[in-house]
């Protein structure tokens with residue numbers, strides 16, 4: 051279908067803006083021209099260093115070279131997120147990017163393990179997860195290509211310097227025709243009849259017209275929030291953390307752990323993200339429970355290396371705009387919403403929005419049905435992530451601070467209560483065919499935080515416990531010995547061991 055090219059204006063040059071501009075320029079060069087406006091004076095949020103495995107698909111789709119990306123952003127590999135002290139002080143578990151064991155006779159592995167666990171045998175469920183064992187041994191290698199190999203049963207993500215990803219993509223995007231304009235947008239013009247955005251006016255007086263506007267202006271939400279007044283759906287009653295005190299520090303000597311760590315703190319939790327050249331740290335807290343000064347002192351006291359900057363406070367609210375696509379404005383990234391960084395989901399949401407935009411890119415005029423479909427898909431992702439995040443707070447037995455007592459006892463969405471009940475009764479997990487957080491994620495967090503099922507799939511009762519114990523033992527030994535052949539993380543990164 052021959053249609054005139056749309057003029058697409060991307061507002062913002064943070065991770066969301068450059069990811070959106072690069073993707074459209076690469077995938078829809080005949081459908082749209084792309085101009086990106088960013089303001090050096092305003093700058094970018096500059097955090098967002100831990101990702102999910104899906105980012106690999108983004109790089110592959112665009113034809114970006116992994117080694118170049120990793121070198122440019124000083125990236126490390128990530129096999130999951132380790133949660134410390136969440137269930138109760140002293141606890142630690144990994145939410146791995148990989149499965150636990152393998153199904154036997156079509157019954158998920160969890161149930162076989164539950165039966166042995168009830169007999170006081172079978173060890174920890176983490177011992178059956180390759181990603182878990184690799185992370186514990188600080189080793190890394192990409193998954194084996196042979197799907198039958200034990201070392202194929204995991205995935206991986208990256209941890210990167212957030213200030214370097216946009217500039218890396220900028221080179222790619224500009225080489226594909228994206229025009230970059232530096233300047234601060236001071237007003238937004240709308241059509242008096244349709245209400246669509248027609249042009250943006252910069253501080254310099256330059257007026258930039260467009261057909262389609264992608265709002266990647268960060269928490270400001272310049273177009274969707276400010277200009278169109280799209281309503282905000284507040285979720286802070288479920289996710290009360292509303293600030294982060296970020297502080298990078300020098301890397302400690304020794305092996306780099308291939309994981310992001312989240313450690314529970316008296317008024318929230320603290321992240322630790324090891325990169326090639328430094329460690330990213332931050333205390334995510336509830337301002338109703340902790341002052342900025344106290345958060346600053348706490349993060350300064352918690353880091354392992356010399357601070358590389360002053361602690362920096364970031365303010366946010368958990369929630370999202372009711373619709374991410376309204377009129378001819380599509381918000382991507384923080385302009386659309388933010389839950390909190392606990393499971394590193396924000397860049398994933400950027401990616402989902404871009405994918406939906408590419409899939410539903412207007413042919414001719416914007417159709418309400420396409421817009422509704424886009425918004426339904428974004429809602430689905432946000433709702434699922436929201437429930438999963440709340441679980442980390444709700445399924446805690448911590449009683450050592452007001453914050454933890456409050457979050458433990460807060461009301462939770464019915465959708466989450468149903469999921470917990472399903473698991474608690476017999477280890478069952480709601481099935482999904484798309485989106486984030488499949489069974490292994492729920493198993494990791496629920497069991498990791500002490501929610502043990504009271505029963506299991508009755509098909510496992512037919513197994514002879516002795517033989518089952520032996521089979522599980524062989525699997526554990528095989529995983530440990532296969533993983534022991536892999537290189538350490540530094541070697542895998544091409545750094546000095």
Ligand SMILES: Cc1cc2nc3c(=O)[nH]c(=O)nc-3n(C[C@H](O)[C@H](O)[C@H](O)COP(=O)(O)OP(=O)(O)OC[C@H]3O[C@@H](n4cnc5c(N)ncnc54)[C@H](O)[C@@H]3O)c2cc1C
Pocket residue numbers: 061062063064065066067087088089090092093094095096097098099100101212233234235236266267268269270272293294332364366382383384385391394395396397398400
């Ligand atoms: C504390 C914290 C921790 C986080 N950790 C993670 C994590 O581990 N993993 C993860 O996936 N995500 C994380 N995120 C989210 C992640 O940082 C963002 O999703 C990501 O950086 C995308 O941001 P953005 O591009 O939407 O906004 P920004 O980076 O804020 O970019 C906004 C852009 O809009 C431009 N702009 C704004 N107003 C104007 C104007 N008037 N005129 C011109 N330009 C303008 C700015 O100059 C900038 O270029 C975290 C966020 C926070 C707050």
